[in-house]
Amino acid sequence: MGNALLVAGTTSDAGKSVVTAGICRWLARQGVRVAPFKAQNMSLNSFVTADGAEIGRAQAMQAQAARVEPEAAMNPVLLKPGADARSQVVLLGKPVAEVGALDYRERKPYLLERSLECLADLRGRYEVVICEGAGSPAEINLRDRDIANMGLATAAKLPVVVVGDIDRGGVFAAMYGTLALLSAQDQALVAGWFVNKFRGDARLLAPGLEMLRELTGRPVLGTLPMLSGLWLDAEDSLDLTTVVESGASAGPVGADVLRVAVVRFPRLSNFTDLDALAQEPGVLVRWATRPEELADADLVVLPGTRATVADLAWLRERGMEAPLKARAAAGRPVLGVCGGYQMLGREIVDEVESRTGGAEGLGLLPTRVVFGREKVLARPVGEAYGERVEGYEIHHGVVTVDDSAEEAFLDGCRVGAVWGTTWHGALENDGFRRAFLREVAAVSGRAFVPAPDVSFAAAREERLDRLGDLIEEHADTDALWKLIEGGAPAGMPFVPPGAIGESGK
Incomplete structure (x- = not known):
């Protein structure tokens, strides 16, 4: 059965998500009805679909690249790490359990079955499905119950392409070793x-690419140049500094820069x-982990948190409580979103997430938070400052506001x-922002x-188009089509560990 491909990576953050999105956008441009898929995703960056299912934010971004509506089948298993070495398991968009690593391992055969059902469903409804792996396919300690990489590829008979990050160094060793x-x-x-993520003179790289082909019997299907400024829905916090700084604009529209500390x-x-x-334009966003980093901020943001x-x-x-309270007393702006909003209240009652009972909040807003066992997943629409606002909600904490607000x-x-x-995503609404x-x-x-004419949606589309360009201009698209339609070629050579031939001399 053709019509699908798995994009794996030598490491986390090698570029699987963006390559998957790029292939989806390239295919969508050709008029192909394409869907993304990731069997298992571990991420605290999630999204709510139109029918109220929670999936990884990266798969929602890839669906946008494919120009289709995101749905639960595109990310059947989502793991959300918590504060106690346990993770919440979200299956087909709904939370079903809190587990440790060993507990989760026992659930994997069942989760693989559900994932294969979702993949088969997508393959039946779409012309092409581009799957993304998780971590590395060569995590040999996990292979016997793998559901996201070679376990999925073997069960579904998927051809696999492997992405390596040359900017880290050691990309040839990583590929051969994988x-x-x-x-x-x-x-x-x-x-x-x-x-x-290649930068430099391609002529210097060419001999290495040929040696890799000779050593492994597999061709390099593309050398993709480094692209800066993408900030496209990273799955975790491995590269948060780049995510924020890459989006910062070069200069203000007015006389001043607005400084935001998160x-x-x-x-x-x-x-x-x-x-x-x-x-x-004119907004400088930076991360803060020390009280002094809040001092000159025009706005401090307390974002969402899983704990x-x-x-x-x-x-x-x-030591950040005192400066936050001093800001509020002095009338200096503070914004709390979801978990950050919960912290700003007077009291938090949590027998669900942390199971610690009551906790005193920062007392900057007249609210009380009680955590419920049912997670709220919603796509609300409202108005603020006379502007229409759309957002999405993902939380266990239910906030009650008293009359003093x-x-x-x-x-x-x-x-x-x-x-x-x-509400997450509120600032994506241009007029409200x-x-x-x-x-x-x-x-x-x-x-x-x-800036009066900055469109966040247009900026995202432009970045997704850049990913499509990346594949169209720098990948062997004919070879990709053959893999999607016909699977991995028969007779691919086996490469035993340490079997470096004449090319390695």
Whole structure:
């Protein structure tokens, strides 16, 4: 059965997500009805589909690249790490369990069955399905119950291409070593390589590519140049500094730059909420883990977190509570989103996420939070500053606002220069974002003027098109088509560990 391909990587953050998205956009441009798929994703960066299912944010981005609506089948298993070495298991968009690593291992055969059902369903409804692996396919300690890499590829008979990050160094060793560690059955499905994040003179790289082909019997299907400024829905916090700084603009529209400090919680979630701020001209967004990094900020943001009580304790241990309270008292802007909003209240009652019972909040908003066992997953629509706002909600904590709040703010509230909301994605709405930034600038005394014509949606589309260009211009698209339609070529050579031939001399 053709019509599918698995994109694996030599390491995490090698570029699997962007290569998958690039192939999806390239195919969509050809008029192909294509869908992304990732059997298992471990990420705190998630999204809510139109029918209320929670999936990895990267798969939602890939669906946008494919120009289709994201759905639960595109990411059947999502793992969300918590504060106690346990993860929440989200199956087909709904949370079903909290497990440790060994407990989860026992569930894998069942989860593989569900994943294969989802993949088969997508392959029946779409012309092509581009699958993304997780981590490395050569994690030999996990291979016997793998559901995302070669376990999936073997069960579904998928051809596999492997992406390596040359910017890290050692890409040839990583590729050869990945193949050498696989069984003969798994190696037979590996059909080629992608060298990612290349910068330099391609003539110097060419001999290495030929040697890799001779050593492994597999061709390099593309050498993809480094692309900066993408900030496209990273799955985890491995590269958060780049995610924010790459979106920062070169200069302000008004006389002043607006400085935004975002508290970098240990279990930070849905950090893509900051992407729209980072791409706004004249807004400088940076991460903060120390109190002094909040001092000159015009706006401090407390973002979402998978562990509200634990990360609130971390914030206090880092000495950041006092400067936050001083900001509020002085009328300097603070914004809390989801878990950050919960921290701003007076009391948190949590018998679900942290199971610690009651905890005192920062007391900057007149709210009380009680964690419920049922997770709230929603796509709300509302209005603020006279602008339409669409967002999405992912939380166990239910916030109650008392009558002393000065005004409502989306589903949350505002007191002085402190705002709180459970809505993720609100700042992606251009009119609302500009109105909110004008308010922050006015309160902060900054001569900052938001750009009147910046469209976050258009910026995302432009970046997805760049990924499509990457594949169209730098990949062997004819070879990709053959793999998608016909699978891995028969007779792919087996490469035993250490079997370096004459080319390696």
